[in-house]
Amino acid sequence: MSEKILLIDGHSILNRAFYGLPDLTNAEGRHTGAVYGFLNIMFRILEEEKPEYLTVAFDLSAPTFRHKRYEAYKGTRKPMPEELREQVPLIKEMLSAMGINIMSLEGYEADDLLGTVARRSEAKGMDVTILSGDRDLLQLATDKVLIRLPKTVRGKTTVENYHTAEVLEKYQVTPPQIIELKALMGDSSDNIPGIPGVGEKTATKMIVQFGSIENAHEHLEEVKPNKAKESLREHYDLAQLSKELATINTDSPLEFSYEKAKVENPYTPEAYELCKRLEFKNMLNRFDPATTADSSMELEFFTCNDLSGVEALFEKAAQKDQVGISVLADPDQVYTVGLVLDEKEIYQIPVGGLLTGDYLCGKLKALADSTVLCAMDIKSVLKHVSLDDPKKVFDAGVAAYLLNPLKSSYSHDDIAREYLDGMMLPSKEDLLGKTSLKKAWEEELEWLGNYACYQAFVPCMARKVLLEKLDETGMRKVYDEIELPLVFTLDSMEKWGISVKGEELKSYGEKLKVRIQELEKTIWQEAGEEFNINSPKQLGVILFEKLGLPGGKKTKTGYSTAADILDKLAPDYAIVKDILEYRQLTKLKSTYADGLGNVIGEDGRIHSTFNQTITATGRISSTDPNLQNIPVRMELGRLIRKVFVPEEGFVFLDADYSQIELRVLAHMSGDEKLIQAYREAEDIHRLTASQVFHVPLDEVTSLQRRNAKAVNFGIVYGISSFGLSQDLSITRKEAAAYIEKYFETYPKIKGFLDGLVKDGKEHGYVTTMFGRRRPVPELRSSNFMQRSFGERVAMNSPIQGTAADIIKIAMNHVYERMKKEGLRSRLVLQVHDELLIETKKEEIEEVSRILEEEMKGAADLAVELDVDMHQGDSWYEAK
């Protein structure tokens, strides 16, 4: 096997990372996104290629031979944005810290150095890989020199690979001929002039036919089309100059030492420190604990597996102000309990013999009488330990979520790294891999025990700092008064679950099946062949190629067949109408009829999980199954709600807030006109239309009302004329006019929304009425698209988040009151602005009163919080 060298085009990879990926900033406000992206792609390629040598090439600012040859060269190039410029020294510092060789040479560009080292290495018989974002490098490809171009599509990075063959395949010319192409076409980003009137197509044709610019010039009369012929005749000199400029110099006088380019372990203590300073948390994972001085603290774990030892341990634990606990268990069995008294006393207690799960959970429950139990996830503890006082527990996951709701998980290793001075602990994955808890308990008790210890250790140690940060950020009240009590409320909802008629669900599914099969036949007939209607790819080919429907391309990978596209075609094509119906029915069958059927428990009820640490705004989410997206808008789908029923002797009471987000907007903005509107109107959209379009209330047309409603929604989503125009199928101009009229009508709204964006930019986050924060890093992005997204988020999150806060407060109060009053009714579902209560028939009146009082009284707004309430013998009827 020959040796391999990896050459990286420093600036171009940094550039790509900067423009293609979201920007990051650390606590010092330094921009670091591009550096982070650079490292990610570099390590990915390093792992794939495992080269013996590595070097990164950078341009210098001094003029190059190209400047001397051609004055305008790069003369008018756009200046680098400041956010990127400041990251150039940073990446160099990082590479140095990692002991990675950097090369640059006055008078030459990075390309030339890459080319030079590539040719030299090739001559030594090495394999060469060049990593760049710049297609110009393709001219260097050979059978031994691989050019790799990373591409980012929607935040996901893939890499295109080119040896000679791939260049030929994609561009129809050899790698050296890439230069000819570029010289003809020009390249505005490099200020290669090119010749007028020749684009990619013509240039390719010319080079395929003639091989070079010179040869084309010699056979000028054969050059087609005419325009290209004349252009080449007139600008031949320019083309030759361009060629010269575009040619990478592979023979620069670079002093290059393979010795210095040898790949060593990049995970040095210096690099670790720098990654920490830049807050590259995920990068820190890669570092070997041995190389990182400060994470080498050894934790000592003890096992306690005799009854008297456990008794003594719990007695000692009861004397502490706080203890860390963990309960590793499946729904029906406890495997191991972790108990941490302080950093020196960390215990695992495996279930076995006299130490049963019930016994240990009983001990934990009793322990809560005398100390505070700290856990990663209190709700999971509640499944086995029936605690009832939020004041006696601490939930590290919930606390960390409040401090940064944008994280994808809140595991013990993440929290240790972030809140315990960068402490690196093994993750669950590291300890158990994909082994189930049950299997680990049977076969790898040691590893399971370690996991239990870490799970108990981290929340115990991090409690202090997490609470301090909640205090500092003004979120202590949200934690104490909303989120922590909510853990108990959600646990209760999960335990109760909701009763579902399995048989009816089945027959509903079978009815759907009949119609689906009919439709399938019809569609195949209309298409003239059998194909998989569920495959957007196959469907796109049938509709837009075989049948030639208008519409054409839409997505990255092919034709879009989404409903909003098909809707437009449906009136004219029977097959489209059938496909839409087919889609609707298969969705209902697979996701709801079959999907829900599969998760009915032995008790005949569905027990969804309500996730408290998922959403960026503060809403809860529902999984396994998701009960927050049960159909309601279409009647056929809505029928599914008939299978959700209360148990014998109960009815459903369903209460939903009426336009809570708009009311929150009215309150937070303080716009008197909108507030007044809510005091008067029963139909806010109609009133909005009347005020915006200056017509009397009873003369508002249905179109005007629809438009006003869309604007109301748009405002809440972070208004943009484009978005509104899409929603209403009108031009952007018209949409902009609606928005302007709206802002004229409600003058404080605009100021309020602008203020949110301004505050967001200033602080880096926005807050709800109750102080919940959402960071909005996109607001500081130099990328227009990302920044615009940030602006919409800054406008929407405080509104959506405040509404989420309000209903959470209401849920807690309803739950606590029903409990205090000894009622047998129970909260079973929350759907963002709606609560569903399985109500004991004797308690209907009392529960109605509680619901109304607690929902309306959850927050004190300038407008009333209106609640619609219904009762029924199924969810369908209670809506």
Place this chain on the structure above:
DNA sequence: AAACTCACG
């Protein structure tokens, strides 16, 4: 695993 589609607020 990612892309696409679609259900909800």
Place this chain on the structure above:
DNA sequence: ACGTACGTGAGTTTG
């Protein structure tokens, strides 16, 4: 000029 509504979760196909 860029190219979008805000927030979710799940099923299916495909590379």
